[in-house]
Amino acid sequence: MRAIRIIRRRMHSFVHHSRAEWEMQREIEMHIQQLTREGLGAGMTEAEARTAALREFGSIEQIKDECRDTRRVRWMQDFVQDLRYGVRMLRESPGFTAVALLTLALGIGANTAIFSVVDAVLLRALPYPDPDQLVLMSNVPEKQPNALLGISYRDFTAYREHNQVFSEMAGNTFHNLTLTGAGEPSIVNTADVTPEIFSVLGAAPLAGRLLLPEDGKPGAAAVAVISEDLWRSRFGSDPNVVGHSINLDMRPFTVIGILPASFRYPDGAPHQDVWISVLQDPLFGPRASQPGVRLLGVIARLKPGVSVSKGQAEMGAMGTRFAQEYPEDTGFGIRLRPYREAVVGNLRFALLVLLTAVGLVLLMACANVANLLLSRATSRGREIAVRIALGATRTRILRQLLTESALLGGLGGLAGVCLAVCMIRILQPFLPPEVARIGSIQVGGPVLVFALALSLAASLAFGLAPALIATPSNLQANIKEGGERTGQRGGRHLRNILAIAEIALALMLLVGGGLLIRSFALVTSVNPGFDPERVIRAEVSLPQFEYRTPQQWRAFADELRTRLHAQTGFGECALAAPLPMDRQGQASFNFTIVGNPPLPPGKTNTANYATVSPDYFRVMRIPLLRGRFFSEHDSPSNPNVAIISQTLARVYFANEEPIGRQMRFGFPPNSDVMREIVGVVGDVRDVALSQEPGPAMYVPFSQAPLYGGEVVVRSSLNASSVAAGIRQAVYSIDKDLPVTDIESFPDAIGQSVSRERFRTLLLGSFSGIALALAAIGIFGVISYSASQRRHEIGIRVAMGAQRRDVLLLILGEGVKLALVGVAAGTGFAFLLTRWIASLLYNVSARDPLTFCSVTALLLGVVVIACYVPARRAMRVDPMVALRYQ
Amino acid sequence: MPKPSDLLQGTLDLLILKTIARKPLHGWGIAKRIQTLSGDTLSVGQGSLYPALHRLENQGWICAEWEESDLGRPAKVYSLTSEGRKQLERELRSWNRLSSAVHLLIQNA
Numbered sequence: 006m007r008a009i010r011i012i013r014r015r016m017h018s019f020v021h022h023s024r025a026e027w028e029m030q031r032e033i034e035m036h037i038q039q040l041t042r043e044g045l046g047a048g049m050t051e052a053e054a055r056t057a058a059l060r061e062f063g064s065i066e067q068i069k070d071e072c073r074d075t076r077r078v079r080w081m082q083d084f085v086q087d088l089r090y091g092v093r094m095l096r097e098s099p100g101f102t103a104v105a106l107l108t109l110a111l112g113i114g115a116n117t118a119i120f121s122v123v124d125a126v127l128l129r130a131l132p133y134p135d136p137d138q139l140v141l142m143s144n145v146p147e148k149q150p151n152a153l154l155g156i157s158y159r160d161f162t163a164y165r166e167h168n169q170v171f172s173e174m175a176g177n178t179f180h181n182l183t184l185t186g187a188g189e190p191s192i193v194n195t196a197d198v199t200p201e202i203f204s205v206l207g208a209a210p211l212a213g214r215l216l217l218p219e220d221g222k223p224g225a226a227a228v229a230v231i232s233e234d235l236w237r238s239r240f241g242s243d244p245n246v247v248g249h250s251i252n253l254d255m256r257p258f259t260v261i262g263i264l265p266a267s268f269r270y271p272d273g274a275p276h277q278d279v280w281i282s283v284l285q286d287p288l289f290g291p292r293a294s295q296p297g298v299r300l301l302g303v304i305a306r307l308k309p310g311v312s313v314s315k316g317q318a319e320m321g322a323m324g325t326r327f328a329q330e331y332p333e334d335t336g337f338g339i340r341l342r343p344y345r346e347a348v349v350g351n352l353r354f355a356l357l358v359l360l361t362a363v364g365l366v367l368l369m370a371c372a373n374v375a376n377l378l379l380s381r382a383t384s385r386g387r388e389i390a391v392r393i394a395l396g397a398t399r400t401r402i403l404r405q406l407l408t409e410s411a412l413l414g415g416l417g418g419l420a421g422v423c424l425a426v427c428m429i430r431i432l433q434p435f436l437p438p439e440v441a442r443i444g445s446i447q448v449g450g451p452v453l454v455f456a457l458a459l460s461l462a463a464s465l466a467f468g469l470a471p472a473l474i475a476t477p478s479n480l481q482a483n484i485k486e487g488g489e490r491t492g493q494r495g496g497r498h499l500r501n502i503l504a505i506a507e508i509a510l511a512l513m514l515l516v517g518g519g520l521l522i523r524s525f526a527l528v529t530s531v532n533p534g535f536d537p538e539r540v541i542r543a544e545v546s547l548p549q550f551e552y553r554t555p556q557q558w559r560a561f562a563d564e565l566r567t568r569l570h571a572q573t574g575f576g577e578c579a580l581a582a583p584l585p586m587d588r589q590g591q592a593s594f595n596f597t598i599v600g601n602p603p604l605p606p607g608k609t610n611t612a613n614y615a616t617v618s619p620d621y622f623r624v625m626r627i628p629l630l631r632g633r634f635f636s637e638h639d640s641p642s643n644p645n646v647a648i649i650s651q652t653l654a655r656v657y658f659a660n661e662e663p664i665g666r667q668m669r670f671g672f673p674p675n676s677d678v679m680r681e682i683v684g685v686v687g688d689v690r691d692v693a694l695s696q697e698p699g700p701a702m703y704v705p706f707s708q709a710p711l712y713g714g715e716v717v718v719r720s721s722l723n724a725s726s727v728a729a730g731i732r733q734a735v736y737s738i739d740k741d742l743p744v745t746d747i748e749s750f751p752d753a754i755g756q757s758v759s760r761e762r763f764r765t766l767l768l769g770s771f772s773g774i775a776l777a778l779a780a781i782g783i784f785g786v787i788s789y790s791a792s793q794r795r796h797e798i799g800i801r802v803a804m805g806a807q808r809r810d811v812l813l814l815i816l817g818e819g820v821k822l823a824l825v826g827v828a829a830g831t832g833f834a835f836l837l838t839r840w841i842a843s844l845l846y847n848v849s850a851r852d853p854l855t856f857c858s859v860t861a862l863l864l865g866v867v868v869i870a871c872y873v874p875a876r877r878a879m880r881v882d883p884m885v886a887l888r889y890q
Numbered sequence: 891m892p893k894p895s896d897l898l899q900g901t902l903d904l905l906i907l908k909t910i911a912r913k914p915l916h917g918w919g920i921a922k923r924i925q926t927l928s929g930d931t932l933s934v935g936q937g938s939l940y941p942a943l944h945r946l947e948n949q950g951w952i953c954a955e956w957e958e959s960d961l962g963r964p965a966k967v968y969s970l971t972s973e974g975r976k977q978l979e980r981e982l983r984s985w986n987r988l989s990s991a992v993h994l995l996i997q998n999a
Contacts, residue, residue, distance in 0.1 A: 032966045039918045063937045071941035
């Protein structure tokens with residue numbers, strides 16, 4: 006009871022602080038009036054009585070203070086008072102506040118933004134129950150221990166039946182099928198799975214049911230599960246879709262269920278629209294029973310308590326047994342990898358580099374704010390000395406200063422979170438696809454906690470040092486000396502060290518950013534070997550149910566080319582498969598040169614392969630170096646011909662004339678076709694901009710047709726009319742054929758360097774932020790020092806120093822600090838940059854040009870930052886300065 | 891927790907509690923009453939009266955209401971809480987013990 010009353014009372018006096026004050030004032034006022042009335046009664050005049058009453062009552066303020074003390078809410082009121090005082094201090098020096106808040110916002114904002122990405126990619130659990138039990142299982146050839154291959158259907162069944170370590174195992178592979186029957190024909194990403202995949206991953210249907218073990222048996226009815234996305238976009242969210250029939254590559258499948266959009270397996274890969282049993286797939290189904298066709302990726306769930314290494318031991322032993330039992334498994338082992346590692350493995354490194362960079366920026370931000378607070382605390386020495394002299398305790402002063410910096414940290418954290426939200430919004434379009442696919446990136450709960458903890462830690466870190474320096478034990482000296490020199494020696498030392506550290510950190514970041522920018526510039530300015538400008542590309546693929554024979558493929562291609570040419574404005578167009586930087590990757594085949602001695606066993610020559618229509622090289626502006634291009638005469642009835650790339654000619658026909666020589670190669674099963682070399686063309690960067698072109702060989706499409714290909718059109722029309730023209734041409738031949746992946750070639754190339762662009766953008770902006778922070782930091786230190794040296798400068802000027810001398814004096818101080826910082830930073834950068842060597846293209850991690858130019862840039866910025874206070878110092882009037890103290 | 895009270899402070903608390911036990915009073919009235927009842931021997935200075943009142947209030951022994959008073963306008967009138975009444979009994983007991991001890995000592999020494 007009493008405790009409650011006390012608590013209520015204290016809450017009351019805290020919350021209704023002003024009311025309590027007012028009541029106290031009235032109570033005392035009444036007492037004094039009463040005393041006055043007594044005096045009047047004793048015959049005094051009004052004024053006399055009042056004076057006497059006041060005298061008798063004593064020190065009103067002291068009594069009030071004692072009453073206040075009894076409320077026991079002192080600390081809370083102190084806190085509020087400190088907070089108010091802090092706000093007032095911040096408002097009084099808007100320049101300081103703006104710089105400090107900006108600094109903190111940049112540091113915390115960048116950190117929160119990157120942490121959000123890291124959180125989404127690395128930390129957030131995979132969306133499956135007990136994701137750490139999930140492992141991927143692959144066949145590994147003994148000779149290539151890094152190649153991870155699929156597992157054959159027969160082996161999968163055997164492993165599934167006999168293993169003791171997995172609670173469940175499932176296989177999957179992927180195939181693009183043509184969906185017809187509802188709306189326009191389209192290509193759908195199809196997952197060919199064994200039905201267990203859903204129980205391994207713990208998936209539940211949105212409607213209907215998922216695949217059951219019976220659906221995976223040979224001879225079962227053809228059924229399909231569709232994705233929520235497909236259900237919405239294609240079937241208009243029709244609630245009765247379950248039970249409907251759809252056609253995949255012209256074969257009917259019954260829809261049995263819908264998978265919710267939250268089911269994103271395989272993580273980090275394209276979204277799958279349709280899920281069918283692998284045995285129902287038109288391509289893989291018939292081949293599943295063949296031994297040695299390693300088509301299944303296998304994902305399995307370890308039994309509770311079974312470690313990955315135990316699983317590896319048992320499955321490895323089984324693999325060895327299989328290798329002895331089945332001839333086609335000879336030379337293959339089994340490897341397990343945690344699923345999580347497979348998903349985030351290749352991103353982890355880049356993200357850690359970014360996180361390190363971000364940490365450095367935060368360190369700089371803290372150093373900066375510490376520096377600012379330190380300068381201020383030093384000049385507030387007198388105020389604090391007076392407070393201590395008046396009886397404030399050291400803890401009380403510390404508490405006040407800490408409250409102020411916590412306030413700053415809190416505001417900075419808030420601004421930082423706002424900045425992070427904006428940054429993520431800006432960054433989103435630049436995210437490389439595999440990051441963007443993994444999960445939505447948002448500033449949510451854990452990120453907020455991180456930002457809060459960060460700003461609190463930062464504010465404590467930079468609040469403590471000034472607070473300790475600003476409360477010196479030697480009071481008298483401080484008051485006597487005017488306070489400005491308070492803690493100067495220690496404070497100045499610390500400030501200089503902080504400034505040097507900042508310069509060093511900035512240099513490290515600048516070197517990293519500079520290296521990436523230089524490398525990115527080299528990658529993007531590289532000549533791809535063709536001219537992508539104003540070229541539109543599109544993919545057409547022919548369903549194998551309808552277009553079975555090479556004759557049909559060739560006829561389709563010829564017809565398509567004729568119709569494309571007929572489109573108005575389609576000046577130049579051609580067909581090829583694959584195109585450079587194709588998302589499906591490049592085809593690479595073995596070849597032999599007729600007339601050369603046979604290669605030693607185990608050694609093969611390989612080159613990239615493309616089948617192209619005669620106009621292809623002209624459309625793409627790939628130069629002819631010798632011989633001739635393909636022509637319409639290179640038809641199936643004429644001798645087979647080939648064109649080789651410059652690199653292939655250089656490497657394999659070093660001092661010989663390649664024209665007229667013959668090679669054997671081709672798209673399987675025609676891999677042993679003899680072709681005569683008729684031309685040599687320029688090299689093309691076909692894998693990626695950053696990869697040196699390898700040897701390449703081209704064949705005419707009509708001699709080596711494929712079921713579809715890619716259309717390239719060079720036209721001055723805008724992209725959408727070209728796309729419409731291509732669609733119209735295809736549609737006029739076969740209205741069931743989808744055209745996919747229409748995009749401009751420059752965009753496609755941009756996609757291929759999106760990862761490089763993203764990290765360059767990030768690290769580049771970090772170095773920019775770091776540069777700004779370093780400038781602010783050194784500016785703060787030098788301005789402060791210049792203002793402290795006014796007296797000295799006054800004397801110097803009075804003694805005859807010129808303005809130039811003063812300028813050099815101040816600049817010299819800044820440059821000296823900067824040089825020390827640059828030296829330290831260069832040393833660390835030398836040690837650190839080799840970590841990012843793997844991210845660089847054609848640039849050494851110790852590229853002298855980058856090191857020199859960022860050093861020059863940094864020194865230039867330092868000089869500019871010092872010039873402002875130096876100019877102010879130059880204008881010092883010696884009379885004023887000498888009188889000043 | 892109440893602070894350990896020295897003799898004087900303890901006595902003042904006792905005097906205040908005892909005074910308002912009979913009838914709720916405002917600060918001025920309490921001071922006057924102590925003075926009158928002690929035959930002008932005891933005079934409580936304002937400097938100690940108000941802090942003591944506020945402390946007792948914050949400890950929950952007494953509570954205050956703004957009421958119309960004999961002074962002609964609302965005054966802050968203090969009265970005992972039930973816990974205050976118990977506290978008064980405790981204070982009285984300890985006072986009696988103390989004063990009889992002092993008395994004994996003076997008589998027998």
